[in-house]
Amino acid sequence: MNTLRRAAHVTLTVAAIAVATACSAGGTTAPAASVTGAAGTSTQAPATQAPDAKAAAALAPRAASQTARKAGKPKLGIADITPMGEKVERVGVGFPIIVTFDRAVRDRAAAEAVLQVQAQKPVEGAWRWVSDRKVVYRTKTYWKPHQKVLFTARLSLIPGNEAAKDVSRRFAVGTANISVVDTKRHVMKVRRDGKLAKTIPISAGRGGLPRNGVDVYLTTTGVHLAMGKKRVETMTSSWLGVTDPKDPLYYKLEIPWAVRISDSGEYVHQSAGDYQFLGKSNQSHGCVRATPRGPSGSTASASAVTSSRSPAPSASSTGATAGATGS
Numbered sequence: 001m002n003t004l005r006r007a008a009h010v011t012l013t014v015a016a017i018a019v020a021t022a023c024s025a026g027g028t029t030a031p032a033a034s035v036t037g038a039a040g041t042s043t044q045a046p047a048t049q050a051p052d053a054k055a056a057a058a059l060a061p062r063a064a065s066q067t068a069r070k071a072g073k074p075k076l077g078i079a080d081i082t083p084m085g086e087k088v089e090r091v092g093v094g095f096p097i098i099v100t101f102d103r104a105v106r107d108r109a110a111a112e113a114v115l116q117v118q119a120q121k122p123v124e125g126a127w128r129w130v131s132d133r134k135v136v137y138r139t140k141t142y143w144k145p146h147q148k149v150l151f152t153a154r155l156s157l158i159p160g161n162e163a164a165k166d167v168s169r170r171f172a173v174g175t176a177n178i179s180v181v182d183t184k185r186h187v188m189k190v191r192r193d194g195k196l197a198k199t200i201p202i203s204a205g206r207g208g209l210p211r212n213g214v215d216v217y218l219t220t221t222g223v224h225l226a227m228g229k230k231r232v233e234t235m236t237s238s239w240l241g242v243t244d245p246k247d248p249l250y251y252k253l254e255i256p257w258a259v260r261i262s263d264s265g266e267y268v269h270q271s272a273g274d275y276q277f278l279g280k281s282n283q284s285h286g287c288v289r290a291t292p293r294g295p296s297g298s299t300a301s302a303s304a305v306t307s308s309r310s311p312a313p314s315a316s317s318t319g320a321t322a323g324a325t326g327s
Contacts, residue, residue, distance in 0.1 A: 201279025
């Protein structure tokens with residue numbers, strides 16, 4: 001899941017995730033698993049005798065002080081957790097955990113130390129701050145399919161934040177749906193749980209439009225996550241800064257079966273015409289076009305138009321909207 005770059009010949013991997021916005025945190029119980037986070041293990045204190053009256057009196061001021069702190073207002077809370085929990089949706093093997101706090105985090109190390117990720121089938125992962133309020137957990141490799149992952153934020157353990165409510169959410173990981181696109185051979189291979197399910201002829205970015213040293217008409221290399229899907233997506237040239245219909249680069253197209261794979265506006269989608277290029281040459285503005293019916297092609301009528309990117313959403317590069325899921 002490295003930083004994406006553009007190249008004339010790339011291998012593009014798309015892993016399905018399921019995500020949503022504006023989610024509230026809900027409580028769950030933890031599965032047995034390894035833990036990522038500073039508070040990952042716990043020990044049970046040995047049994048002791050009850051304190052005598054003198055000792056109890058000495059402990060009273062301390063207890064009163066702790067109670068007073070807990071009765072105050074929390075200094076830090078969580079505004080959003082993405083994706084939604086196991087009762088709402090099933091996620092794919094590429095899903096990130098996105099935590100948005102309700103205010104700017106002054107001590108990132110303290111906040112990150114109380115965030116735990118427990119997986120039934122653990123893989124290595126790490127947190128990355130993308131703003132002063134948002135932190136994202138990504139795995140080094142894909143999550144293992146068909147398991148539960150529990151996220152817990154023990155906010156009350158942050159010094160001075162004892163009044164905060166601890167929150168947790170459990171995610172259900174479904175099938176490993178991974179598609180690998182080879183832009184040189186013009187083919188996409190779709191695998192489900194490691195087994196080849198379909199081979200689809202495609203047409204990727206044709207190149208030829210450099211902007212600031214980057215050819216924006218080339219498909220980016222690296223791992224992409226399926227961020228959302230639509231039956232029909234309106235795609236325009238506004239991402240190029242082109243909004244005048246008289247401009248030769250202007251377009252506004254209705255593209256069927258579009259799956260967003262980046263915030264820069266790349267999609268894997270059905271080709272709206274120009275089927276003769278699928279499996280033979282790269283002709284798009286950077287998206288990956290596929291046949292309407294997989295490898296069998298289609299006789300459906302459509303305008304002879306090229307695919308393109310739509311304007312990027314306002315979310316961060318790891319934010320997403322509800323879309324493709326693990327089945």
